[in-house]
Amino acid sequence: MKAKYPIGILGATGAVGQRYIQLLENHSWFEIVWLAASDRSCGKAYAEAARWRLDTPLPERIARMVVSPAEPPSVSSSAPRIIFSSVDAAIAREMEPRFANAGCAVISNSSAYRMAANVPLVIPEINADHLHLIEDQPSRRDSGGYMVTNPNCSTIGLVLALKPLEERFGMEQIFVTTLQAVSGAGYPGVPSMDILGNVIPYIASEEEKMEAETLKLLGRLESSIAGHSVTPLSARITAHCNRVAVQDGHMESVSVKLGNKLGRFVTREDILAAWAEFRPLAGKDLPSAPDQPIEWAAQPDRPQPRLDRNRGKGMAVTVGRLRPCGVLDWKFTVLSHNTIRGAAGATILNAELLASLGKLEPGRWSGEPAAAAATAHA
């Protein structure tokens, strides 16, 4: 039995922080050794600092851990160098580079650096090659530390459904309307008086994020002597974002105009095959990767959040209702679990991918102390 990678969590008391804790209990590669949160939580036992909102018990070991200040480790510290981060964008903007500069692998769910030119925005099934951007980050050269991000919760389901189509057929236009769950807004998040029996047709900055992130994720890595860069997909995209009275699970109504890669009309069977055969991580044995990242729901009224969000332990997206579109080519519905596949699980899967690529290994960070190395995985 190998030692596990020691993990630190930034934003441990928040909704995504709680999911990290839930998903990492009994994780075969990772072990939480450090929890950080805002000043008012510091010094308290986690069980006191957090208002645990998940329907599985707070693990006893975590309940007793004392919340640390959100400060990067000093050179000699035994604090972990692998940091899962999910904090507000304004805080992330200031804090994540400090951890990277201190030699940490900052694997983040925060939005602050997703669109930065030298920060990879990655979904392992989609664009693992974008991780080469890490090598261009100044901190990587100086301290070994770097930053990697995963997309917004509403982007991930969309891009997973689009990627196999883009790959086989090309992708020219994308239309998406979201019906997003309240957990996407964190806790306390959406007031009940706003959403009970209601729809809110607005989520601040969400449409802009979905549009920009989708094109970067589907973009092409360019490499030259000067370094790497990502050229976004050249496609038109528009998003309408709505909040609905659902606990977990973002639904999306999608229409697409495909390209001409196939050289002929793209049939329903072509699309179903593209989804069914999309298993780019097969054989990699990443613990959180679902066998089938895109599941097809054959019933006419599926997917539905309550019934389908937990497919693949919340890491599979479900597509359904494929039918011709009167304006573009095809339309369909996609569902993903917004706090698992769309947030905490996304960070963890990115970390698993980085581990499998040797990018979480001891010795790669110049300042890394021996203690951390001793507990590393492989």
Next chain:
Amino acid sequence: MKAKYPIGILGATGAVGQRYIQLLENHSWFEIVWLAASDRSCGKAYAEAARWRLDTPLPERIARMVVSPAEPPSVSSSAPRIIFSSVDAAIAREMEPRFANAGCAVISNSSAYRMAANVPLVIPEINADHLHLIEDQPSRRDSGGYMVTNPNCSTIGLVLALKPLEERFGMEQIFVTTLQAVSGAGYPGVPSMDILGNVIPYIASEEEKMEAETLKLLGRLESSIAGHSVTPLSARITAHCNRVAVQDGHMESVSVKLGNKLGRFVTREDILAAWAEFRPLAGKDLPSAPDQPIEWAAQPDRPQPRLDRNRGKGMAVTVGRLRPCGVLDWKFTVLSHNTIRGAAGATILNAELLASLGKLEPGRWSGEPAAAAATAHA
């Protein structure tokens, strides 16, 4: 004080039937004198036959009325010749022509004949001229009776928002995703186990109805010696229909590609002005017509069903969130009250329009008995 038009209701115990009763209490032109429903309700007092589900009291007079069988009036009957109908399509298909043939004005919310070539599908603000189709109906010539329909609940909000744009700028492509309230499915309708904390991305035949009805409503009446016909608008349209956990009020995320009627780029101000100035019924004094059929909500997170559905007593639609679309030209959100503007109020407003045009008058139906004429309005 003039006598009121006597009204009969087909499908009086259903969700829309109840709204007819609610909205016609104290109506200045119309008075309910006859209620019909399915066999199991016949002969019972309305209060016994119906499970009243509205939050205003069932009017005492109606509570005591006995439910009649759904049979057309005989020539000598004193039963009303003006029939508001909201029954299942299969029943309407058989029943409504029988009432028209018996000399009744059948003003229907049912879907059965909306797309029939010689049946007008009408929203008074949009296409009152389509009512000329009535004159081509065989029953009109034989008995004076005819059929008029209003659109599906999800179509009405959309078309009201589109019409001023189509009129001024032209309309080439329409993309709409709906988030529809449960009351649209009638009673008992959607099981709570299906919709609590959930979204259902499917409503049978709804997308087809929205697409076809929208183009007919925005179509052009052609008149010739052979009669009238409607040429649907030549535009591309696609609808994604979803059910959400909202009591009343259909929300719609809409993108449009406008035409070139204006001869220049259509600005945000152009669109806001088109909506603000759209008051085609001004001066007609129809009792149920809202002063401002299209209300603009300036706040970034509006309209919302719970807060805005009752604008204009449920007869105004609310538009908001106008912004450029990355795929088509502009995108926005529209809300309408699905059982008032989208159903019962739509029928009533059609009837008011017909009355104002003299098409509910005594003497126009060959078989009409004196009794009915005596109580007529003008």
Next chain:
Amino acid sequence: MKAKYPIGILGATGAVGQRYIQLLENHSWFEIVWLAASDRSCGKAYAEAARWRLDTPLPERIARMVVSPAEPPSVSSSAPRIIFSSVDAAIAREMEPRFANAGCAVISNSSAYRMAANVPLVIPEINADHLHLIEDQPSRRDSGGYMVTNPNCSTIGLVLALKPLEERFGMEQIFVTTLQAVSGAGYPGVPSMDILGNVIPYIASEEEKMEAETLKLLGRLESSIAGHSVTPLSARITAHCNRVAVQDGHMESVSVKLGNKLGRFVTREDILAAWAEFRPLAGKDLPSAPDQPIEWAAQPDRPQPRLDRNRGKGMAVTVGRLRPCGVLDWKFTVLSHNTIRGAAGATILNAELLASLGKLEPGRWSGEPAAAAATAHA
């Protein structure tokens, strides 16, 4: 047409503050002339300071009013001397006496002074005589100012249903379980993640308030040369308070053991008559008093919040399901609108009662300036 009483509102931007504004629009006796809220709202137009959450439009006149600091009027100020207050208990504890000492009639929905010995806790139909306590308040003698309170939102429905029974039959034991709406917690109040598809079996201090307030409201005013006091009803009471996913309307399951005033077994008919005949404000013409404060719902599954909360414009409570109790004598269900009858409407009705008793009149407050007197009602 008489001048209206000028009203100031403390806590104008909150959920109850908004209801004051909604209910006072077009009120025949009262006119809002002054709005106060917390520091961050001061100096802003009300429309900017408040996030209006009601489904009727924010009145234009109010939208433009500038929010004032929550400071009592100076002697020479023209600020209103009639203050409706709904602020957090901690704030009310400090602030309300300052307004009373400055000569204001503080008519409060806040909980801070409800149980104070010389502050009347009043529901006009129940215990108007408790208003004599005002005369014992030091501020009353010094400046003319005084404090009057209305009960907690969950108490009011219960006590209205109990009073006619207590009066006719006596009341020995009271058991109540509440199912309370989210609006009772104000805005933002209950997070949607906590209540969607859920029940929270706890509302801080609510059970204690219900139990104590009920006994004070049903208590007896004692008068002596030393002043007045209220002896609480001598009965046993227990409350279980739950929060449910309802927008407005508190439901309560109640069992009671009656006393022996009647001298014989109390029948179902006795109780129905007690409720039906309970109209203590008849003839007083208070604008907000419902004709029938206690409405009986005969259907076996009523009252229900969505269908019955607006009876009597939200000022009537609805009782139903009267049946024998296996532990006490009788059990039933009671519903009241928690932000109208249970909060804002309660304050307003108290003010109407005070006006009808001459306790809002000019000249009664020693420091009152001429300006305010000039606009007073009678």
Next chain:
Amino acid sequence: MKAKYPIGILGATGAVGQRYIQLLENHSWFEIVWLAASDRSCGKAYAEAARWRLDTPLPERIARMVVSPAEPPSVSSSAPRIIFSSVDAAIAREMEPRFANAGCAVISNSSAYRMAANVPLVIPEINADHLHLIEDQPSRRDSGGYMVTNPNCSTIGLVLALKPLEERFGMEQIFVTTLQAVSGAGYPGVPSMDILGNVIPYIASEEEKMEAETLKLLGRLESSIAGHSVTPLSARITAHCNRVAVQDGHMESVSVKLGNKLGRFVTREDILAAWAEFRPLAGKDLPSAPDQPIEWAAQPDRPQPRLDRNRGKGMAVTVGRLRPCGVLDWKFTVLSHNTIRGAAGATILNAELLASLGKLEPGRWSGEPAAAAATAHA
């Protein structure tokens, strides 16, 4: 590896029938071999006949099974003799005795025979000894068949919480108000228009069932030469039953007046200990029995349906908020999963208990064919 008991299911397509299927997938003792439902389902594959509403996949093996008519096995049939039944009371009344007379062990969730004098109403932790009633059933003597029932979904949580208190302290008065989930009404069950943002203070016959079943479950088995009988607990009980907008999980607000068995005042610690130490099935190794049937939630706002209903895989009940009661002695909140512990899981646990007692064994039914015996468990 031992063979499993072959199980047949009556009412296989209903909400509880689906839970049987879900809970028996991979069950170590039981295997479904026969599914029966109403006539319109007969002859169809289960996947066609049922509208699967659970959030785990319908097992493939079950999906393909053909639904049989609900007819008891003939003597020579290989159909299973162990029947789990969950059908409407009217159907159960006629059908269950026919299966018992045909030699089947009918283990039922239906209400038809729960209160019959010679039919045991059993919760294994509470009153396993009541199973002796089986031996008095005529069918037992004639064919070996018999009937056993489990209580109503709202009764089970209550009785589990009460039993340890009744046992140690005695129980004189019981007050309970329920807040029940919609799944308790089956599918389609409660219309969404009735329950969204609402409470329904009525569930037909529920209060009567809760009151009667609770006293029978806590009653004493009397045995004599003439046979067995159950004397209900002599206590006063009253139930208020409400439906709320919760998917799964019945909440109950409970007050109790305890007896004097302890000979002194019962403290909070006494009660907590009674619950904590209540483990009557310890050591019996029944697969569905939770280690801790009564879990204590220490937080002041727990239990909650969404967060706690799945404790003990849905088979544990959670108690919380223990505090003194102003009318009786103590009050608290109890939660149980209504379709697992309160229905399907209750039947299964009864079957496990019967198996452990040798009452599902081959050879005990006179008409049992060899085929069934060959696959039996022990």
